[in-house]
Amino acid sequence: MFRFFVIDDDATMREMVSDFVKRKYPxxxxxxxxxxxxxxxELHRKPEIFILDYQLDSKVAGAMNGIEVLKRIKExxxxxxxxxxxxxxxxxxxxxxxxxxxxxxxxKNENSFQRLEIMINNSTGHLSLNKMFRLQKSxxxxxxxxxxxxxxxxxxxxxxxx
Amino acid sequence: MKITDLTWLxxxxxxxxxxxxxxTALFVQQIxxxxxxxxxxxxxxxxxxxxxxxxxxxxxxxxxxxxxxHHLAEDIELICKRGTAQNDIKEKFxxxxxxxxxxxxxLGS
Numbered sequence: 543m544f545r546f547f548v549i550d551d552d553a554t555m556r557e558m559v560s561d562f563v564k565r566k567y568p569x570x571x572x573x574x575x576x577x578x579x580x581x582x583x584e585l586h587r588k589p590e591i592f593i594l595d596y597q598l599d600s601k602v603a604g605a606m607n608g609i610e611v612l613k614r615i616k617e618x619x620x621x622x623x624x625x626x627x628x629x630x631x632x633x634x635x636x637x638x639x640x641x642x643x644x645x646x647x648x649x650k651n652e653n654s655f656q657r658l659e660i661m662i663n664n665s666t667g668h669l670s671l672n673k674m675f676r677l678q679k680s681x682x683x684x685x686x687x688x689x690x691x692x693x694x695x696x697x698x699x700x701x702x703x704x
Numbered sequence: 705m706k707i708t709d710l711t712w713l714x715x716x717x718x719x720x721x722x723x724x725x726x727x728t729a730l731f732v733q734q735i736x737x738x739x740x741x742x743x744x745x746x747x748x749x750x751x752x753x754x755x756x757x758x759x760x761x762x763x764x765x766x767x768x769x770x771x772x773x774h775h776l777a778e779d780i781e782l783i784c785k786r787g788t789a790q791n792d793i794k795e796k797f798x799x800x801x802x803x804x805x806x807x808x809x810x811l812g813s
């Protein structure tokens with residue numbers, strides 16, 4: 543089960559993205575926010591994927607833009623994938639978001655939900671792999687400790703029982 | 705002739721009428737605020753606000769099949785950002801406003 547944060551200043555888009563995620567990933571938990579500021583105070587919910595709009599100040603004047611929010615999230619949760627979903631078609635904005643660590647940049651158009659699904663699958667795949675690697679690391683550590691305990695026990699027996 | 709085309713929305717919702725109604729209601733509900741905010745910003749010659757307002761709204765135009773209106777919105781946004789030919793903005797916005805009002809009427813009924 544993955545926890546999604548959807549940040550968009552447009553109410554229709556928030557609903558559409560949230561419903562889309564819930565339909566494609568029925569186990570997912572989706573939290574929606576109108577601004578980056580509102581999302582940042584809820585990071586204790588441990589989001590695992592962000593879907594972030596670029597321009598977020600159409601309703602709340604002076605709200606942080608997507609790049610500012612992206613930078614802040616990357617400082618606090620450096621390994622969490624952030625997908626930018628924006629109407630902004632300026633290549634400079636797209637490359638800036640990638641430069642600052644966005645997982646992908648998706649332009650809002652008729653095909654954006656197909657691309658969003660692919661990118662969510664890719665990023666959740668990476669998350670699952672990361673979780674598996676972390677689990678593998680823990681298993682290896684436990685096995686290592688167990689091996690050392692057994693080895694210590696054998697050496698102790700040989701040294702003191704002979 | 706209808707200005708809206710719900711082909712994309714039907715596909716997106718798999719024909720789920722409840723969801724279509726929900727998105728349509730949200731879209732129609734936002735139209736008066738969009739028109740008022742953008743119109744006021746044009747009157748005040750606050751072109752940054754015009755661009756912000758149009759930018760935030762324009763994706764929805766595509767999802768409700770208002771392709772011509774989407775082009776118009778992109779034009780206005782570009783003019784605002786470039787700071788050139790700003791005299792055309794009011795005229796283009798009035799046309800966009802007509803499109804939106806017609807869409808609201810079609811979708812509201």
